[in-house]
Every structure is written in structure tokens, then in C-alpha cells.
Amino acid sequence: MAGEGDGMRVGVLTGGGDCPGLNAVIRAVVRKGVQVFGYEFVGFRAGWRGPLEGDTVALDVQAVRGILPRGGTILGSSRTNPVKVEGGVERIKDNLAGLGVDALIAIGGEDTLGVARELYESGVNVVGVPKTIDNDLNATDYTFGFDTAVNIGMEAVDRLHTTAESHHRALICEVMGRHAGWIALHVGMAAGANVILIPERPFDIDKVVEYVESRFKTRYAPIIVVSEGAHPMDGQMQLQTGERDAFGHVRLGGIGQALADEIEKRTGKEARATVLGHIQRGGTPTAFDRVLATRFGLQAIDAVRDGDFGKMVALQGTDIVRVGLDEATKELKTVPLERYAEAEVFFG
Amino acid sequence: MAGEGDGMRVGVLTGGGDCPGLNAVIRAVVRKGVQVFGYEFVGFRAGWRGPLEGDTVALDVQAVRGILPRGGTILGSSRTNPVKVEGGVERIKDNLAGLGVDALIAIGGEDTLGVARELYESGVNVVGVPKTIDNDLNATDYTFGFDTAVNIGMEAVDRLHTTAESHHRALICEVMGRHAGWIALHVGMAAGANVILIPERPFDIDKVVEYVESRFKTRYAPIIVVSEGAHPMDGQMQLQTGERDAFGHVRLGGIGQALADEIEKRTGKEARATVLGHIQRGGTPTAFDRVLATRFGLQAIDAVRDGDFGKMVALQGTDIVRVGLDEATKELKTVPLERYAEAEVFFG
């Protein structure tokens, strides 16, 4: 176990897409590490690219002043995966040794934590902090950023309700969530959507149109909340899957606009799509996310102090606990059927 | 001139797209009309369709309770144009006479006020209240709804900045404004956009790409705010203008995504578009819009009391005045070059 104030040096990095609360984690780690344990810190820039290339930035109490309410990450981020780089793991180990880094706190999602696990298995002292706006990480009740994204989506749908009450027009709101529908589920339940479509349940476009038609018979127009990763049952709707972006990736997304087009075609009523996009992952975190991120940071530095490596901090109930990095990354946490069924009560 | 409490009956309608502040106008008209002047009110449903079809709704102090902070319109709206309906104007005059309506307050944009002007010219006692989220109505400094839309757009772009600081990715935010760029101009200036594109100034895509490239050389990624009605100079970018929606209209909009595609293609960097859509016209109005709408309503009922018809209420400086309906509708108020030039200081 690391002793107090024994010259311990701790590296910190943030990987993957940005997420409100990253700075709150960094601040908590550094404040407690320096003020209580007397540690020194090394900030790595741009995710795993930092330790891979030895790209560091000063990280002390002064550097974390005022960052608690700010979105993004003062360390920058990237999707660099050192495991896929020839000799990447060895270069990281060499760089950590060269910088005198005794332990590493890696804040990130499935990919970042997967690398963290591999590094731990090859002897690096790593503690992971879970981060995913989609809330699809296993072994933790919630991840920070999710609550902020849900509130942004809810406020958007609250505003759409006004229009839905004044005009006869179907409104579709596309929210984040490629593989898991947590954001759509919570936004839809919080804002009173008439239909919620998630990746875990291929939807029946006939049923969706039926809900829309029945809603149009009331004074109010229908509002549909759809995950970017939601898709119709096999054979329904011809989604343009052939399109590729400048990087050769098949374009994901677009389901919101596709739904609007299909509904117009089938019902003869106007339909409009709103795509929130990156707005959901920017800006100041909610109180829930700031408290969760801060407590994650405090627990992560405690784990370093305890020499309890190979762990990820996690929320269980109201407690912050530590779980194995392997448990955290073994599968995606998707929306269970019974949670979706709860919401279906309000459909139509 | 109408005397106090002489059994005066006043009709009220809201036409065109919805807009935060409509309910605040209705409330002010009714509260002062009933409590101070002793008038009775007739609410017409769904814009000009109401008087055309004699479709009315009760409108008294009880009906307007609690509506001040609520977006939309309790009267509903439509784009029905009675002037284009065979015998429409006569039917309206008959219906008003049949209902004993002595004066009509029409709240709406260019189209609604154009009808109001024609009715006034054919002998109906009309007072107009200007309404356009786009702020493109002549003869008034501002219209309610605009400030709300600008704040919603600004908050969205504020959030995008977080991502722009953490990732190297161009972010485009498409806001409302088909013919006038007021929303884009104010959102872009308030939120610190790197480029603002408006309908009044066909943009040079080469220049836009240049700004984007130069911005990518700094630590920060570029943010572009674009009006839905903005378009490139002749011959640049092949916009898909051939597409038509379910109603046969050529699809407008889509400039945000088109820009993202073009920037990706030309720069080889990722670009992402956010399309705010109807979110900008829903939800609770800002204080500016509530005060403006309330003062418009008070002035409109004063005009009725004064028998001062054929007028539109308007904001000039901090005063609410009355101008001729003809002046209000004779041309669109677009962004003058010098206002755009102010903002250009911050480009790049």
C-alpha cells in the first residue's frame, strides 16, 4: 500500500467522447490526492495518446480551480487505442516509468477501460472511472453525464409539446444511444412522449403509425422520442445504409428524419424531426452528475492510496464501491424489457 | 369611440406558426378589457379559420388564468387565408355580425396581418399585434418570441463549445430564419460562433472552409451558426433542391447537414450538424418576450377602446406605439449589411 506523502506520482487521463462531469472527477482526484495524501500528479493529454507519446500537462490544485461546473475535459480526449498500436503497451509502460508515474487513473468508457484492464494485466497500477453518456456500462447503477443528457433531451421535448398542442404535426426527437436506449427511455418517460423507440427493441412501423394516427384524433399531436440506434423490424422502411461519410464509415443516425419522412408518407400529415446531437454532451453538468463524478474521483484516489488496482469505481444504490475492471467491461448494460414495458403504459 | 362597459364585444385570434408570448398577449388583452373597460370577449379558434367558420371558444378572465408563462396559444392556430377562400371576407363579416363582435384583435405575422389589413379596408374594426419568431416584421424594433428563440439557440451553441474544446470536429448549428437572418446573427454573436451564415448574404463556401481550416490550427474546433434559409453563392455546392415532401413542397432546410458534408469532404475533418427545429418556438417565453407581449396586449385593447383601427401595435425604443397595418406589412425587415459587418469582426 502506498504511504501518505511518500512522493507518490499519479497519472490521470480521460478517453473517448466528452461527457459532462469529467472535470469534476479530475478536480476531486487532485484535490484529495494533493491535500490529504500529499501526492503529485501528471496529466496525460488526449486519452491514451498521452501516455503513449509521453504527452503530459501540469496537473495541480491550481490547474483544477474553477473546473467543477465546466463541461468537457481540461486534459482533452481521443479515441487512440494503444492496444492496437504495435508495441503500444510497452511504450506506455516505458513512458510511465520514465515519468516516475506509480499509478494511473483512467477515466473513460468501454474502450478506455478495456485498455486499462489490459494494462493492469500486464503489470500497470490502474484504477478506472466509468464514463459514458449512454449509461450502458455494466456494474454501476449510473454513470455521470447521463443525467445531464437526459435533462437536455427532456427540456427539448417539453418545448416540442407546446407546438404539438398548437399545430397538427408529428414531432420526432432523436437522442443519443447507439446500442442502448437509456437516454431515450428516460427522456421519453420524463417528458411524456407518446412513443419511445430504442435499439434493444426493433420497432414495428405499422404500430408506430397506428399510435400517431390515434393521437392525431385527440387535440394533441404525437411526439416520438427515438434513440439514434433504433431501427425498424426486418424488411420495414428502406434506410439508406449505403451512404458513407468522408472516413468511409457507413453513416449511422438519420433515423429521426427517416421516421418523419415515413410518417408523412403514410399519414399525409406533416412530421418534423429534431436531432439534438452533440448538444446532449456539452455544457455544465447537473447536480446529480457533479456529485456522482466528485464521489467517483474521491473513491478512485482512495483506491490508489489503498493499492487496490485493477478496479473500477461504481455506484451501487447510494454507495460508491469498487468492482473488477473485467466485470465492468464484460458486456453492455442495455434496457431490460420490464423497464421498457413500464414506459409503454404511456404510449399512444 | 367605444364607451366603457357599453357591451362592447371583442374577438381575438392567433394565426401562423406558434411563438412564445401569444398567451401573454391574450391574457393582457382580456384582463384589461374585462377589468378596466368592462368588455366581453369572443375567442376564435385556429387563426382565420375561426371567424371564417364561426368556430369560437369562451374567453374570459378565468380562461386566461395561469397562461402567462406558457408557450403556444390557448386559441390554437392555422395558416388558413380567408382572402384566398371564395367569399371568405364576406363570410367573416357575416359571422362577426352574427356574433355581435364589434372589434377584432388579430395576432400574427405577415400573412395574418395582411388579411387584417384587407378586412380593415373592407370595413372591419381590426387591430393587429405583430408576431414572428424571425423578427422580420417591419415597423417594430422587436417581436416577441425572437428573444426566446435566440436564447434557446445560444444555450445550444454554448453546449457545443464544450465539445469543440475537447475534440477536433467542426460543429454546425442550424437555426430558424427562412428569409431573414436575425436569429442566426444574434445566436452567433451571443454564443461566439466562428462563422454566421444568413439568407441575406449568399456565402462563399471557399471562404467558409478557409475559416474552418484556420480555426482547426488553434486548440479549438470551429462552430458555425447557419440560418435555415442561408445558401451558397451561385454554382457552389449541389443542394438537393429536387426533393419534395408529402405535400409536394420542395424541401427547404437541410443546409446544416449539407454544410457538414461539404466541410468533411473538403477538409477531411469530421463535421456534425445540429438542427434545432421546433425547439426554438416552444416552451416558456423569456422575461423580455413576456413583458413585450403583455405591453402589446395592453396597447391593442387601448387601441380598441380608442376606436383606433387599422393599426398594428409596435415597439419603438422602450415605447409601445401604433403604426398603420399597411406600413407593417409592406416589406420584410432583413438584416442590414452593417449589422452583419459588426459580427464579422469575430469570424475565423
Next chain:
Amino acid sequence: MAGEGDGMRVGVLTGGGDCPGLNAVIRAVVRKGVQVFGYEFVGFRAGWRGPLEGDTVALDVQAVRGILPRGGTILGSSRTNPVKVEGGVERIKDNLAGLGVDALIAIGGEDTLGVARELYESGVNVVGVPKTIDNDLNATDYTFGFDTAVNIGMEAVDRLHTTAESHHRALICEVMGRHAGWIALHVGMAAGANVILIPERPFDIDKVVEYVESRFKTRYAPIIVVSEGAHPMDGQMQLQTGERDAFGHVRLGGIGQALADEIEKRTGKEARATVLGHIQRGGTPTAFDRVLATRFGLQAIDAVRDGDFGKMVALQGTDIVRVGLDEATKELKTVPLERYAEAEVFFG
């Protein structure tokens, strides 16, 4: 167990102080009760006064339309305690029988649920739903309203930081919490307070002044978040406990201003208090509170359907469960020392 659509009539009431999310519970109960189970509902007005006096209000799907995002309660509330009224319990039983009410859902805090428990013990079919903005109810991880209150407090303190950075002035923000410091703890942690004072820990004014003095030596001024129920150690600061309000109650609160006065006196620097008061319990609920309240409502009506009375619905982790009403009301859930210790890392 009650069968589906068998003419079951369910009463609903809301007791105690208002709290964002009450309407979301009512809506979920009624929507699922009517649409899935075919039940009828009776709304009781103003807490326990409703069933005591047989004061009811229509409660159907139409009545709950559009209330999800609205604070307050459409049923009204009161602090009437029928147990303290001569023959109160019998009158309620008679009224329920007379109205044909088979089961009762009582939404409220410690007092309301205590009455619910007594009624259950005397034979009434009751299900409880926990409600307290202070989060001090036992047997549930969180109660709705708390997250909203914390976010309101956090936004206020975020704003105070701006002033603290520009002027040398101590700023005190008094938040709700008479017996438990949960709101202060979360607001203070989320917004980066320099000191947090809670009822569970009598504070040492000398220590507080020390923190304030040390903070004044930096560029930034100190911000203190204090629960209304916090108090100094015995003998410190002469709080005016003698004052009584119009109802003869000794005035609680005032600790924020008292602290400001004491800090000015001892440090010779200006200090200003902000008292958020009722602002914390009004307005639209956050997404967290809307989802929690909705899920509580669904579980409560499920408990009725299951004939599972004498229970309170509760949050445990991410699950909604049922616990005994006796367990829920046996003691107050206060802030444990280790949670306060977490926050102390950031003091000074």
C-alpha cells in the same frame, strides 16, 4: 386481490409541503389504473382533510393531462392530521365507505405516511408514496423533489461564485433542511462551497471563521452553504430564539443572516446572505424526479392491484420496491458522518 376492471375505486391524496413530482405520481397512478386495470379514481382535496371531510375532486385521464412537467399538486395539500382530530379515523373510514373507495394511495412525508400506517392498522387498504424535498425518509435511496431542490440551490451558488471572484465579500446561501442536511450537502458538493453546515453536526464558529479568513487570503471570496436547521455548538453565537411568529411558533431559520452578521463582526469583511426559501420546492421537476415519481406511481397502483397494502413504494438502487410503512416511518434518515467527511476534503 382486486381483479381487473371489477369496478375498483381508488382514492388518491397528497399531504404536507408541496414538492416537484407530486403531479407526476398522480398522473402515473391514474394512467395505469384506468388504462391497464380499468379502475376508477376519487381525488381527495387538501391532504387528509379531503377524506376527513369527504371533499373530493374528479380524477380521470383527462384531469391528469399535461400535468407531468408541472410543480405543485392538482389535488392541493394541507397539514391536517386526522389522528389528532376527535374521531378522525372513524370519520375517514365512514367517508371512504360512503364513497365506495376500496383502496387509498397516500402521497406524503413522515406525517402523512404515519397517518397512513395508523389507518392501515385500523383496516383501511392503504399504499404510501414517499415525498420529502429534504430526502430524510428512511427505507428509500431518494425521494422525488430532492434532485430538483439541489439543482436550484446549485444554480444559485454557481451564480454567487461569479461575485465571489470579483469582490471580496463572504457569501452565505441558506437552503432547506430542518433536521437533515442532505440538500446542503449535495448543493455544497455540486457547486463547490468552501464550507457546508448541516443540522447533524453543530458547527464551531471559530473554525468557520478560520476557513473564511484563509479563503480571503486567496483571490477568491468564501461561499458557505448552510441548512436552515444548522446551528452552532452550545454557547456560541446568540441566536434570537425568543422571537415568535403570528402563530406562536418560535421562528426557525435565520441562520444564514445570523452567520453573515457574525462573520462581518469577526472578520471586518462584508458578508451577504441569500435565503432561497420556497423557490426550492416550486417549478418544474428535473428528469430524475419526473422518472422517479412516475415509477413510484406505477408501483403504487401495482401494489393496489396486488392487494399489497400497508406498504410504501421505495427506490433501492435502480429498482422500485415495496417496504412496510412502519419501516419507512420509524426514524429520520440523516446524513451519516462519512458522507459529510467526503465533502470536508473541499473545505477552506
Next chain:
Amino acid sequence: MAGEGDGMRVGVLTGGGDCPGLNAVIRAVVRKGVQVFGYEFVGFRAGWRGPLEGDTVALDVQAVRGILPRGGTILGSSRTNPVKVEGGVERIKDNLAGLGVDALIAIGGEDTLGVARELYESGVNVVGVPKTIDNDLNATDYTFGFDTAVNIGMEAVDRLHTTAESHHRALICEVMGRHAGWIALHVGMAAGANVILIPERPFDIDKVVEYVESRFKTRYAPIIVVSEGAHPMDGQMQLQTGERDAFGHVRLGGIGQALADEIEKRTGKEARATVLGHIQRGGTPTAFDRVLATRFGLQAIDAVRDGDFGKMVALQGTDIVRVGLDEATKELKTVPLERYAEAEVFFG
């Protein structure tokens, strides 16, 4: 007139209380000054104390990056008045000369601009930018910060409405405004207060109680918005004017709580006061304030370029103009009777 890029050095300072939008002014001044005119800048710290003591801070494009959305002022502020300091004006002139400062932009309220006028009269090249959260400066339609303060107050009162609908309790919200009631007037009109009390009109407590009593007869409880500087007619209510703070000043404020006490005493109903305090002047500015502050900044640096000194920039309608510093500071802009009368329609 100063030529472009001729080595012109411009000083900038912010004086008086902080106000959302100060940073937006500074950013606009520096961005246009550097990028368009090629000027250099000298930031003075803490209002007039900066030039008085030669206390400067670097001010270039890098220093103003990212400050547009942030409240407060990066230059700091103070209430130092050099005119009241022995030889103060001469010391400032010497320091400006020593630093090679050719022109000075002073951003502040009545006091700051009064000093600016005196300096101008003694030969210093000064341009003023008006700043007052209270909107009580002459010669400009609005000042930045006011719109932000009004929105914060409105949101608070919106939240109070929820409670007022659920409980029978009078709610008082005290807002800023020592000498002018603009904030109370706009907050009260925007949020639907039942009574608005402002410093310009000593109120009749009997009349206030009458409104409160009559409101209690409806389903809703009364909400009163009161300026901190409002006061009852002579002889009514015994305000404790004898109390003094640590600095010997008679305590201002407290009218909100005094009103609550008086209403409880006279009506026998509960009354609660909320005092927003510094929350109104902190945090991010609204879009209106950011655009206004930015345009003020652009106009101020244009005035410097034009050698047009002794002027203050001002808003008239939608135009930014320049007026004499003497005109701006000759009297306070208070609420005219007719504006108050407009609002009275909604009282009771």
C-alpha cells in the same frame, strides 16, 4: 484621430458592482481593437484603483478567449473613487502617461462614469460604457445585466407560483433596486405578480393588505414582488432603521421580511419572504445582454479610433449611439408613473 496600427495603447477598467456582460464588453473591445485596428491594450485591475496605483494586467486576444459567456469581470472591480483621493486625478494622469496609455475605456455605473467625466474634463481621453444591473442610467434604453437579473427574478417567481397554488400562504420576493424599481417592475410583469412595490412609489400598507386579503379569497395565494429600496408611506410600519452593519452603514434592505411580518400580523395568514440577493448579478448573461454588451464594446473601440472622447456608448432603439458623459450622469432614470400604471392592471 488615432491612425490604424500606430502603436495606440488603450487602457480598460471595470468599476462598481459586478454585472453579467462585463466580460463580453472587454472581449469585443480587445478583439476589434487588436484584430481590426492593431491596438495594444492595458488592463487595469479593480476599477479606478488600477490606474490610481498603476496596477495592470495583460490584456490581449488570448486573455479574452472563452470569457463571452462568463459573468463577473476578468479585470476585477472596486468602488475606489480617485476623485475623493488627495491628488488622485493627477496620479492617474501620471500613471497613464508612464504606461503610454493614449486612451481609456471605463466600464461602470453612475460613480465610475462620473469619475470618467471628471478625467475627461481634465484632459484624459476617456470613453465610457454604461453598466448597471438596475437599468437606472440615463440616456440609454437599457444596460446589460438588467435582462439577466430580470430573468433570474422571473424564474424564481415562476417557482413561487407553484407553491402559491398549493398552499394558502403569501409569498414575497425581494429583488434588487435601491433607487429605481425597473427590476421589480419587469419581474412582476413577466411573472404575474399580484402586487409590485417600487422605490419611486411609497406604498400604502393598507392597500397591500387589501390586495392580499382579496387574493386569499380565490384558490390562489398572493405573490408580491418588492424592490429592496421600496418603502411604506410615512408613518406606516416601523422599519428598524437604527441597525448598523460592521461598517457603520445603516442597513438597507430587509423590506421583504418586514412585509412578510406585517402581513402575517394583519391577516393572520402565513407569509414567507425570499431574498434573491447577489444571485441576480452572477452567472452567465442572457443573449440580450451578451449582444448588447458586445455591441457596446465594438462601439466604444470605434469611438477611440474616431478620437471621439468624453462620450458614453448607449442603446437607442436598435442602434448603438454615443452621448455625452455629462448627459449620462446628470440624473437617475427612474420608473415613470405610466409604466407603473400599466402594471397595476394586473394587481389584486
